[in-house]
Amino acid sequence: MNLVLMGPPGAGKGTQAKKLYADYRLPQISTGDILREAVAAGTLLGKKAKPLMEAGKLVPDELIIGIVEQRLQKADCLGGFVLDGFPRTIPQAEALDQALERASRRIDAAVSLEVPIELLIERQSGRRSCPSCGTIYHVVYSPPKQQGQCDKDGAPLVQREDDKPKSARARQEVYAKQTAPVKAYYEKRGLLRTIDGVGSPERIYSEIRLALGK
Numbered sequence: 001m002n003l004v005l006m007g008p009p010g011a012g013k014g015t016q017a018k019k020l021y022a023d024y025r026l027p028q029i030s031t032g033d034i035l036r037e038a039v040a041a042g043t044l045l046g047k048k049a050k051p052l053m054e055a056g057k058l059v060p061d062e063l064i065i066g067i068v069e070q071r072l073q074k075a076d077c078l079g080g081f082v083l084d085g086f087p088r089t090i091p092q093a094e095a096l097d098q099a100l101e102r103a104s105r106r107i108d109a110a111v112s113l114e115v116p117i118e119l120l121i122e123r124q125s126g127r128r129s130c131p132s133c134g135t136i137y138h139v140v141y142s143p144p145k146q147q148g149q150c151d152k153d154g155a156p157l158v159q160r161e162d163d164k165p166k167s168a169r170a171r172q173e174v175y176a177k178q179t180a181p182v183k184a185y186y187e188k189r190g191l192l193r194t195i196d197g198v199g200s201p202e203r204i205y206s207e208i209r210l211a212l213g214k
């Protein structure tokens with residue numbers, strides 16, 4: 001199954017993608033994670049992306065499309081994948097379809113998580129993540145056993161720079177303007193599955209599975 005996981009910042013895409021990986025071994029391709037790794041490694045891509053990400057803006061399509069195309073060609077994606085945070089613009093959605101078509105593949109469903117804005121901001125501001133294993137926590141909704149420390153490897157948890165109030169708001173605006181129209185792109189093709197993203201991660205996950213016919 002080739003899936004697109006959509007939704008505004010803080011909707012729970014990363015949380016749900018990890019559940020899909022745990023159950024179905026569908027690799028999570030998170031363009032946000034790829035970009036954050038490039039920033040941490042100080043690569044050319046990272047240097048270009050850093051100021052845009054911190055301001056809550058999208059990186060240009062031409063920087064991200066090629067990276068996703070190459071990633072999808074890797075062996076672990078041949079049995080299916082979950083795209084988390086891509087496509088975020090109509091040109092990205094079109095480029096994805098073209099790349100998959102060249103390989104006689106296609107997107108099977110685009111799952112969109114819907115969450116009200118106040119809750120999104122609360123989720124963003126309380127998010128903490130482990131810089132070493134990527135586990136996502138929330139200070140209220142899913143706190144670690146030991147405050148500020150990853151349950152899995154003990155690493156000190158960090159807050160993403162773009163989760164701080166100014167860029168968190170900016171990201172919501174960018175989503176509404178540039179990414180929300182991608183839902184109509186998939187709706188026209190009969191692929192959009194809209195899911196209520198409010199409630200426990202487990203309930204949301206079971207709705208996703210139902211919507212996918214699993």
Ligand code: AP5
Pocket residue numbers: 007008009010011012013014015016030031032033035052053054056057058059060061064084085086087088092123124126127128136137138139141142162171197198199200201204
């Ligand atoms: P990216 O990393 O993709 O960020 P995002 O889309 O803004 O999504 P988030 O990671 O903020 O949220 P999420 O939906 O994954 O929520 P999560 O599961 O963590 O992108 C970052 C930046 O990179 C972009 O701004 C842009 O600059 C750039 N970029 C990336 N892709 C790009 C592209 N394709 N084109 C151009 N630029 C690109 O959950 C959030 C919090 O809520 C967590 O604390 C979690 O524990 C909690 N939570 C989750 N579910 C629940 C629940 N059901 N109940 C209670 N709490 C919950």
